[in-house]
Amino acid sequence: MTPILSMENIEKSFNRVPVLEKVNLTLNRGEIVGLMGENGAGKSTLIKILCGVYPKDGGDIILDGKKVNIKDAEDAQKLGIRTIYQELSLFPTMTIAENIFMHNEIGYKNHKGLIMPLDIKGMNRIAHKVLNDRLSVDLDVTRRIEEIPLAQRQLVEIARAVYSDASIIIMDEPTTTLETKEKEQLFKVMRDLKAQGKAIIFISHHLDEVMSICDRVVVLRDGHNALDERTSDINMNDLISAMIGKSVENQYPKVKFELGGPLLEIKNLSSRKKYEDISFTLHEKEIIGIVGLEGCGKNEILRTLFGLCPHDAGEIVYKGKGLRLHNIRDAMNNRFAFLPGERKVEGIFPIQSMAWNTTIASMEKILTNRLVSTKKETAIARKCVEDFSIKVNTPSQLISRMSGGNQQKVMLARWMQTNPDILLLEEPTRGIDVNAKTEVYKLITQYVQQGKGVVMVSSEEEEVLGICDKVIVVRNGKINKVLDAASASLEEIKYYSVNDSADDTEGASC
Secondary structure: OOOOEEEEEEEEEEOOEEEEEEEEEEEOOOOEEEEEOOOOOOHHHHHHHHOOOOOOOEEEEEEOOEEEOOOOHHHHHHOOEEEEOOOOOOOOOOEHHHHHOOOOOOEOOOOOOOOOOEOHHHHHHHHHHHHHHHOOOOOOOOOEHHHOOHHHHHHHHHHHHHHOOOOEEEEEOOOOOOOHHHHHHHHHHHHHHHHOOOEEEEEOOOHHHHHHHOOEEEEEEOOEEEEEEEHHHOOHHHHHHHHHOOOOOOOOOOOOOOOOOEEEEEEEEEEOOOEEEEEEEEEOOEEEEEEOOOOOOHHHHHHHOOOOOOOOEEEEEEOOEEEOOOOHHHHHHOOEEEEOOOHHHHHOOOOOEHHHHHHHHHHHHHEEOOEEOHHHHHHHHHHHHHHOOOOOOOOOOEHHHOOHHHHHHHHHHHHHOOOOOEEEEEOOOOOOOHHHHHHHHHHHHHHHHOOOEEEEEOOOHHHHHHHOOEEEEEEOOEEEEEEEOOOOOHHHHHHHHHOOOOOHHHHHOO
């Protein structure tokens, strides 16, 4: 059977630095292929070549046995290639149906005026049919995108690709912000599309998802093919070894420290309609994880501690002193630091250099007579490159040209320059590979060893159990259960995320 797609000996360089060297990727109809690799391995570049974002320097792209030249994104879409990116491209104020028909709108054919009115009822009817018949999803297609949850927005993106008659669908980290049930729904849709003969490229850093949903996996390492095998013939260790060139002995390098005195005390903190009566104590050398379903209030709790979300009642006590955090400046003045979960939206400054991004939170260190000293800025950046094992060509390189894992380490380095006592982490390893995750965990462990404290929110229960000392499960805006990470299980976290605790008195008074 002729593959629907063959990318043969693909080559690409940037500034004479090779990024892809004779890379191959094949895809068959009715097949889901996992494309994996560390951040910077070349997988994003390969996909952008397929989608017409980058021109290839060498090699061939063959669709259904015929060589094609994909000059731009429009070319790719005409050839039946659609990409669903991690950052969705929907129009929030438009309806589900309008988004599905974007650039493929239906008008009244017999209209004789200069401007053809849209057949809204017809578009709604067809959009509903696509969602129901092709994806087995029941949505009100007249609702605006901004009114529906993220998981449903993902499905709208897929419906748009299906309606455009895409034969190859690329999914770039589609499960990053989804809960377990939402992931299961997405995987069901993927299997249905596979049964309909669609070919899917699935990009993910979650090894268990790749092993579960994919028929075959292709791993890139340093711009070369490192593995191309059926998932039934390999295991997790094979994947990790192919990605990083070695096995990971200890993915969660947790060190159990003897806890110090109270560093931060949260007493009956409440914010109307977001969370209620939140109480816990963070000690020196302690890492606390906060988990729960999307929308439970966990993120708002963390953001309140950095002055981003107001609270209506309760106390924040730092080293025995009551605080009122009105804004970010108040939080920073009291030695709080915060890493947001949406790195590209709230974290990095993409058009600035790695050095600029590293020093922006500690400007006083690089000023000379109130002017920025490039020499000081570069010196600090170089030290951070060494201390945090950051891979970058030069401190002047744009941070947007760095891999996600290295961007994350730059953000950690940025806040470490402020010498914080309390580090607030929101999805600290979102969108980074297994090796980069382990490096981030080591940096967090080194930080708390100095007598500091960490509060982290994560949707990855495994990392919470692996790196934290205590796990707070939030349900419907309230603490439902507090677990000792060393003895807790994934099943307990999942249970208390969806079921009320029989003993929430203990949880509320930790």
